[in-house]
Amino acid sequence: MRAQKPWLSLINKIKLIVMVVITVCLWAVFIAVQVPWMQGIVVWLAAITLATFIVSVSCATLEQGLDALELGLQNFKDGEFANQLTYQRADQLGWLCTLYNQTAEQLRREKQWIHQRELMLDKVLESSPQALLLINSNGVVVFSNLSARDLVMSNTRIEGLHLNQALEHAPAELQQAIGSAQDGLFNILNTSEEVQTWHLSTGQFLLNNQHHKLFILKQLTRELNRQEVAVWKKVIRIISHELNNSLGPMSSMLHSGKILSQGLNEPRLQRVFATIEERIKHLTAFVQGYGKFAKLPPPKLELIDWQSLINELAQQWQFVAPDSVPSSACYADNMQLQQLLINLLKNAHESGSCADKICLTIETQGRGVIVSVTDGGQGMSEQVMANALIPFYSTKATGSGLGLALCREIVEAHHGYLSLHNIYQQTEVVGLQVKIFLPCSDLPTQQCDSQV
Incomplete structure (x- = not known):
């Protein structure tokens, strides 16, 4: 509730009291000595004027201090703690103003610290790999981070939208999981035809005296x-x-x-x-x-010369080389990367594809590189594709079931990912594409020092 300023200030109250006291005293004296009423009025007006002047001069500093405190408290009310009071007299009011200044300085520092913490918390939540959705009691989204917006396939902020509107373009599995509001695992088939496993956890709490529900979604596929x-x-x-x-x-x-x-x-x-x-x-x-x-060792990162790598592969396998290679620096284990591409090219040749249908492409995408090996074979059935990356699984009579499993292990050791995609011509499968994403991170400082 907003406080209203009183119509009669403290200084005016003092003046009114002085005027009443002078009036009562003078009229008592006038009655006692029988002063004519015209003279009494003149004397009374002179006394009132003099007393008002004396009170105004005497209370000027008090009024100045009270005005300063009023302005300072208005700043407090508006959440502004940077202003300081200039009233510095050595009296009780001056001490109150000094105490106010000390309080304002402490509150300013605390506000700045809280603001920094809020910025840090907002940065952490916004960049968190976990998808966060906060819904109020009316079913309206009041907070979502970048991962959540990517998960629901929204290019704009979804705050202010009803949950059903925010999930309008989301995968059906996600809509069903959030609709049930139960903790557990569920799978999503993404746009790259990869099955991703997600874990949903929910929580409820009071925020501004209103019930809110928090959805935390974490991808567990890699784990x-x-x-x-x-x-x-x-x-x-x-x-x-x-x-x-x-x-x-x-x-x-x-x-x-x-x-x-x-x-x-x-x-x-x-x-x-x-x-x-x-x-x-x-x-x-x-x-x-x-x-x-x-016992695959950790990758030893070094600058990759893509053209030299392609030339070495061309001496062992026949394939259509890329027209150009990325110019951005990419650090990886050269021997492991070579073994990875040898396995993929070997599989492409064993798929029954003609050599001129086997293509290797390398292109920059975001902060990484996409390496693709494409063949013109028979592709993979759903069952084979679902188990192709599992060790020991092979459809070849003499296969060990390690080729693609080793490829995935090498890629994930570089913090990338590997995916398999059938190539369709109308409704017929005419080949297979293996995509590899390698992040182009800088060479770690400690490794640079060790190599120097």
């Missing part, structure tokens, strides 16, 4: 993939350990058997030994291949 790969690596290490424990004695016994059978002229025995040796070599290569996946 689930990381956990899945970690489990597979553990299984691979156990299998590799057991196989190595058996292959060592088998190789030793095979060598001993060859020595003991040197005097025997038995061709069938030689074929048995040759078969066993061939299978031991195959199992050894098998174990080494899986061990390479399970």
Whole structure:
């Protein structure tokens, strides 16, 4: 409720009291000594004028201080704490003004600190990878961050819109999950035909005496993939350990058997030994291949020379090279990147595609590089595409199921992502495209120092 300024100020009240006291005293004296009424009026007016003048002069400093306090409190009311009072007299009012100035300075510092914290909080919330939606009791969006606007496919701010309007262009799975308002996991098929796993958590609280609901959506696709790969690596290490424990004695016994059978002229025995040796070599290569996946070292970042990399790949595989390469600096592990592209080009040739249909493209996109390998093969069915990146999964009779899994591991070690897309001509699949996004981050300072 807004306070109203009283019509009679303190100084005017003092003047009125003085006038009343003088009037009562003078008329009592006039009555006692029987002063003529004309003279009494003149004396009374002179006394009133003199008293008013004396009170005005005496209370001028008091009025100045009170006006200063009034102005300062008006500033407080408007949330302005930067102004200071200039009343500096050594009296009680001066002490009040000094106390006011000290309070204003403290409030100004606290306001500045709170403002900085609000800016920091707003920056954190706006740039958070988690999608945040705050809805009031009327179902209107009062806050959304950038991730939330991207998730609901909105190019503009959605504050002030009803939740149903804000979700109008959002995926149906997201609308259903938010509509149920229950914590849990759900999947979204994005525009790149990738299945993303999201976790929704909700909360309710009072804000400005009004009930609000907060939706927090976190993408778990990468985390689930990381956990899945970690489990597979553990299984691979156990299998590799057991196989190595058996292959060592088998190789030793095979060598001993060859020595003991040197005097025997038995061709069938030689074929048995040759078969066993061939299978031991195959199992050894098998174990080494899986061990390479399970123990992939962290990438050693260096500046990538795309043209040199393309020339090296062209010596091993036939493909249509890109017309141009990105000019922006990109840091990655050159050996791992080369192994990644070798695997993809090998798969493209094994897809049954003609060599002139296999294309490698490299282009800049945002703060990263998109590397694509396209072939003219038969593409992938939904079931194969859903399992293609899982270790051990292969549709080839002699495949190890490690090629694409190793590619994904290399890409994610560089904080990028890999995706598979069928190429359609009308309704017929005419090929497969593998897309890789690599962020073009600067080389870390500590790594630069170590390389220097």
